[in-house]
Amino acid sequence: MTTLHEYMIKEGHAPEWPYPVKYGEEKKIVSDVLVIGGGIAGCHAAVSAAKHGAKVAVIDRGNAKRSGMGGVGVDHWHGACTNPCSKVTPEDYTLATIECTRGYTNGLVRYIIASEGWDTLLDSEKMGMRIRDVDDEFKGAAFRDDETKLMFAYDYKSRHMLKVWGHNHKPSLYKEMKRLGVDTHNRIVATSLLTEKGKQGARVIGATGVNTRTGEFYIFRAKATIIATGSAGRLWQFAPQLTASSSMSDLNNVGMGHVIGWNAGAEFVQMEESGPGGFGLGYAPYSMGNPGNTFFGTPIVDNNGKEIPWFDVFGQEIKTQEDRFVPSPGQPFVLGIGIGVNNYIDKYFLNDIATDIPERILKGELVLPLYADMTLMPEVERRVIYGMMVGNEGKTRIPIYDTMTKAGFNPDKDMLQVPINPLETYRFNNYWIGVPFPAARGMGGGGFLVDWDLRTTLEGLYAAGGSPIFNSGCHGESATTGRYSGRKAAAYARTATDSIADRKQIEGEKARIYAPLKHRGSGIGWMEINAAIARIMQDYCGKYKNETTLKLGLRLFKELRETEGSETYVANPHELGRLIECYSLISLGEMIMHASLVRKASSKYLDFYRLDYPELDPPSWQKFLPMKLKGNKVISRELPFDYHLKPPYASTYQENYKVHCVI
């Protein structure tokens, strides 16, 4: 008897809510540093702040031991440029990402992660995550340095990307947090930031939250607050029963940090770059049979066993398996996939399997289905991919490696079937995503505008992680920015004064979030609201936009809030949490629509198309457009791409980093 229906049939009624219900009861927590979001970034921030002497509290929507996009594990790490084997400098790496994105990226964060990503890995190693082949399992392999026992990903020559055994990254961080006395509060949905005297734009002095098991109201007071929340996987699509398995974003990801920061008056950039992202609808669990990412280099054959060729960026066929992992002549080094860079230039792009698979299938050259044929790989490559990497990467360890192995799949003699997708999806080697780059980007582009301290534009508020900080990257980048902002927030907290939360602000927040309790049993639930939000985003904030459709979208969100959105009901604290998240999604949708209205120009590099301003990338619009809320009004301004190298900052990355990385 483990499903709800089995229970109801046996017992004749639904189970009672298993946790004590305490709607509205207040719990107060005081710390020096408050971290909102206990994912990879948040846990590293907490550990780092605690190590620098701060009393730290963490709010997590799930359980910080396993929550977040990186909670399940990780198999490789980008930008570890200072590892002893790397041939890429932090400056090279930063400039490469800027060149690829044509400036639409976060240069200072790229430099920070390239400068201390390796140190973050060493910290993680001390906490218990394996980063070396200590058992000499892969001794002598081309992807291994036999002296340091480090193993490399994608580019075996330049060696700035490392293979890691990260299945226990979160549990080991969690253990360290416990050891350092971090006060972790699980199952809390953050609902707002508290500001001095309750004023928008003032210093941030904590946050409010609701326990999604008990309904209790939490008041967190802190001298410094770090936003380390996730992306928003259910903003454009809401069909988790079909798409959750191929998603890299669970239902807790609603851009909550973005929204509470927005309401508090912080500035944001590049929100217009947001898009629906991938949506595998077939039998396509994440990373099942493809030649990219974790499976990079894996041979793909058609139904008749015909292997699909690989090419370098200059169109030359790559003859050997080994050469897939080496940059071509003329390429200084390559950048990996999944670092928030959505347009690569040839100079830094990976070797790739043929991108004209759709045409080859239509011509009859290839016959569906395709298969990942690891038997064609050298034994050591097969073992490292379908073993070490698939066995450590998030969402492949149990779902693919363990499940397929137990079912009898053997990579030495079997071929994994590639999902049978619409043909267009085979242009991008991560077939499970369902759409090619740059459309696969999701919410990777926009976030808080930050300075060299990773402070937002509000005093007392810092940001960490690939989602909250605009265009900043992936798993390793989240860990490294967390570690950096943790120590900066701890340093600020040492000098900051205590502040009292504004009672009016708290009462206003309580009235807002508990309103659905008044409509018990009537009105509509969170799932229907979520579906409506997704539909509005699909229709009014799709690939092609114009002023009229965007304004109509904003009007529909306003109406949704005022009509059905104000007549919602919840059956228990879990549903209350999900509904509060839906309100956050509405605000996030509005933020993206406002940002899309502010940029009156189309851009190939942002994958942003305004039908009323069709000219692509006019030079006068090649800049950031920070925006914030003032009252209910959206205020925007202009900022050059290299703002972080202009006064008050020094003119070089090295100088700025040297001054700001210390505390």
Added chain:
Amino acid sequence: MKPSIKTIRACIKDNKEIIMPQEKAYAIPNVPTPTAPVIFNPEICNGCNHCLEICPVDVFIPNPVKRKPPIILHPEECWYCGCCVNDCPLQGAITFNWALQQRGYWKRKDTGERFQV
């Protein structure tokens, strides 16, 4: 020894056969899709609820009967991360269960035989 997925499925089928002859019918909502992202083995699971604490999205609630497997309350919220299976202290108490329409296929290269999870 850990029972295979087949054994567990057979066991559930047997239970259903016991339930089937009931005369009483209930007016209850449709069964969500997917029904069960994991399958508990009641012979092994001791109801420690570790999976329930680990799950990032609260798919489970504790069983009102102590020492019994949790109840899968929100199967449609599961994102198939597999942490509950990975972190379970009792081998074989939980088995990962792909949604029916999303199970992986493979082909044995020398015989051409096709398999499914």
